[in-house]
Amino acid sequence: MQKYTSVEDQVLYGLDKIDRDRKVEISLYDLVFVVKTIEELNRFFHQPMHYTSSEDVVEYLGTVNSGAFSLIHKMNYGMLHKYLPEDIKNQMGWETDELVNPNPPYYFKPKE
Structure with missing residues (x-):
């Protein structure tokens, strides 16, 4: 069964992997x-x-x-x-999905 997530879960997914001291x-x-x-x-x-x-x-x-x-x-x-460094762009779906929630947001759920 497909799991759907909240808007917050979509945004927050993977952010814990980013160094909070890194700057742009x-x-x-x-x-x-x-x-x-x-x-x-x-x-x-x-x-x-x-x-x-x-x-x-x-x-x-x-x-x-x-x-x-x-x-x-x-x-x-x-x-x-x-402004995104290349390694972060790549993790956001350009090359890998490390920062992309594997579950779609709730609004992708088919309407009945």
Whole structure:
């Protein structure tokens, strides 16, 4: 039987293998962009009145070209990946799956 995991388990999986003292340098612009994007996501999702219907969430998320998803996409692929050391990228699925949870998140579970 397939095991499905929580969102938290997906993110936290394998992080205990990373040295907490290891550092990378990030541009201030990129860091502020990331912080502001997370703040905006939090501003929307912290208040359930902002998303009383699935249409509210769909409108907010938008597409790869506009809305919150465009910011997430830019942050993830256009900014943060360039700061990851090659060995970490490789462990995140480029070559191995050491930092990738082998079980899919709960939202992959087939709907009945």
